[in-house]
Amino acid sequence: MSKKFNVQRLTFKVFFFIFLLLTAYSLLLTVVEAKVYIDINSPAFKKIPIAIQEFSGTSRKEIPDIISDDLEFTGLFVLIDRAAHLEKPSQPFNPRNWTPIGAEVAVKGSVKEDKDYTVTISVFDVFEGKEILKKEYKADKELVRPLAHNIANDIYTLLTGQSGIFRSKIAFVADDKSGKGVYIMDWDGNRSTHLGLKGNAILSPRWSRDGTKLIYSTERGRQWGIYLLDFKSMTEKRVFSSKGTNMAGDFLSDGNGFIFSSSKDGAPDLYTMNLKNNQISRLTSSYGIDVSPAVSPDGSTIAFVSDRGGAPQIYIMRRDGSDVRRITFEGSYNTSPSWSPKGDRIVFAGRRGTNQIFTIKPDGTGLTQLTTQGNNEDPSFSPDGRYITFSSDRNGVKCIYIMRANGESQKRITPKKLRAFGPRWSPN
Amino acid sequence: MKKILIVLIVLGFVVTGCAQRKIATPETKQPSAATQETQKKEGAEAKAPEKITEQKLSQVESKELVTGRYAEEEGAFKDVHFDYDKYDIKDVDKPTLKSIAELLLKNKFIKLLIEGHCDERGTNEYNLALGDRRAKAVRDYLHSLGVQSAKMDIISYGEEKPLCTEKTEVCWQKNRRAHFVVLKETGK
Structure with a gap:
């Protein structure tokens, strides 16, 4: 009995000692942390x-x-x-x-x-x-x-104590007199530059993770091709083309390949292509439509749109195409998924009479609506995950907007008369 | 008893281990404080200014593919239409498709391009896939009437080329269509 008592006392001492250590340690850290003026991750931060x-x-x-x-x-x-x-x-x-x-x-x-x-x-x-x-x-x-x-x-x-995004860029597509073209602008909408890339139709461009390349799909000469723009050499190269509809999805996390949707074998399915050896692997084969694949930041998971359940909904699967799970169950039209940089949320466009921007957790919980006016599409996160860019026709013509990731401060950043869509925030 | 003691001590270590790891995470913020220090020093020592540079974005010219093997002729056939988010052929359009099949079967030197289109309400990429399904549904139907697949090409334009731009159901209905372009072989 006395031994047991001793053990208890000893444990108490050990725990007390640990407690003291912890207190001292956290006090020390508070001093260091005081250098950060706002803890932006705290829900109760003061401006x-x-x-x-x-x-x-x-x-x-x-x-x-x-x-x-x-x-x-x-x-x-x-x-x-x-x-x-x-x-x-x-x-x-x-x-x-x-x-x-x-x-x-x-x-x-x-x-x-x-x-x-x-x-x-x-x-x-x-x-x-x-x-x-x-x-x-x-x-x-x-x-x-x-x-x-x-x-x-x-x-x-x-x-x-965090890095700012004020030198990041947004790539988008706009219609001018000479047709559709790919543009790049500062995140605040200034210094918009037409890259000279044109097509009869162009879809939203996607950035490589190091920000040195763009991949996009365009129709030229009655064929949909996937093209790669390298900013280092300022050259454009066609990387995939076939009969049917081919749409660039996203770069793979290692940067050596990309994921895309193609109807080359029948229904629009998802494939990956290795840019080094041009090898193509098929990831899905459903009777219906599989489009808009987005690779998670850690590279392990792919979010995409499928109408396999009768109407377009967001699904996720592993990088190899296994373990497919549907994550959206509200509404009958949910498309255009894009990941937050931490991988903790997916932003997408959902139809509720008109198209609105929503976020959801990858496990299908926490659905949050961020927009209410007009039609809002093509959402993507800023590199720090604190803002979202999207297109909206709330003032008539489709323009590019930005907002905070909680839906606050929605702001048009492209000219009122320029029809612009498909914005994508650069990764850095 | 000894066993209990050992278990408790091990447990103690595990707890400290975990706890230390937990409180160690804010340490990642320390570098920011450290950089502040260095920045302050930099300022004080009037270090060389940071040079702001940016890569110039020169223009890239897209090389357009030249087709030109076929002369395109539009307007010979009526468009066929689809319900919202659907790609089944409607009965009312079957006579149109039958007359198209007859022409293709009679005339060796022409091909048919089937364009799939959608209304603007969906999102671009899904609509492009939907347009693809619509064009293919028409192609498959014509195939079932005896037209060889080799005589037909398809392309989807999704919502990119609307016929009508008002936001009304009448207008949207006009846009949800398959459009036909007759391709006549040129030269050769």
Whole structure:
């Protein structure tokens, strides 16, 4: 009995010791963590009031305006109106000028303009009254927007500990007078560039995971082919074509191949093609339609659309085509699945009278509707999973929109009159 | 008793192990704090500025495939129509298909291109697959009337080439169609 008692006491001691260790350790971590100003993964985070001043020197407003727009769209910051700023851009930082107007972080900067722009920024923690970042940047004048986005990324990382997406791009298809073409623009809709790629019809392009290639399907000369654009060499190559309908799905996670839908053997089924040896493997063979395959971030699972149950629904299966499971059961028309970067959600377009954007967990639970106005299609996540791009005809013509992943702040980013669709957010 | 002690000690280790692993995860955030430090130093030492660059996107010209083996002739036959999200041939369209079959059986030098189309309500990729099924349903029906498969080609345009652009059922019905193009051999 006494032995047993001793054992219990000993265990108690051991556990108490562990408890002490844990407490000390977590206290230590809290100190370290305090450097991150917002824990954006906490559901109860508080928005940071931030003041971004006009810069001193030339083009004083353009750069800080772009930085402000970037940070504001995240929903993590409250931008303090410049009219309320007490300190002039030319004056040195003094926390007493910022505390009364409620700013917790202040950003000051200066621009020097010769043949390039040289920009210096300083970020201040108002409570502690100290500079937490000072950095200098140089850029060609035509790269003023990427320059400003770069600064926004650095401020975002400084305050959240996460990487920003402000230099990411969106690829899409648009109709102009000369036909349909593939375009690339900044994530905020600026600097839209027609890549010169054309076709009578073009479907949504897909990015390779390293962002150096695009794969897309287009009809030329009465045949649907799958084409690959390599950004390093700026060349286009046809990688697959046959009679029937061929549609690029997604790159495989190793980058050496892609998955696609083809009706070459009858009904539209899913296949993979190895880009090194051009070998094709068949993944599905159903009587009905199998389209729009999307590979999960870890490469293990494929989400796709099938009408094998009578109407189009989202299914998932393993990478080798086994273990097929249906995940959408609400509504009679669910299509266009795309994975979140963590693989914890799938975003898709579901028909409820009109087409709306939904997310769902890969196990079929947690269905959430994000849009309600007009027809909304072709959704895909931003590289950090915090935003979604999609097309919508809510204002008449189909245009590209972005929103936060919870459906907030829906915003049109392409011109009202340009018919644009099939947006895909770049992976980096 | 000794056994219990060992089990408890092992358990103790497992618990600490797990616990430590759990609280170790936030450590991934430490690098960000560390980078802040280095950035601060960088600033203080006035390190060379970060150069912002971007790859220039030059234009890529698509090389169009030239067909030209056939002269295309449209309008010889009426379109046939389909119900929403369906690809079965309707009875009302069977006489049209019969007359098409007769022409193809009589005339050796022509081929038929069957285009499958959809209304705009679906999504592009699924509609393209649906258009494919519609064109193939027509092809299979003509095949059953004796037309060789080699005399028929199919292509789907999904919702890409609507006949009618209003958002009404009348309009959508016009768009859910198979359209026929007669291909006449040129040259050769």
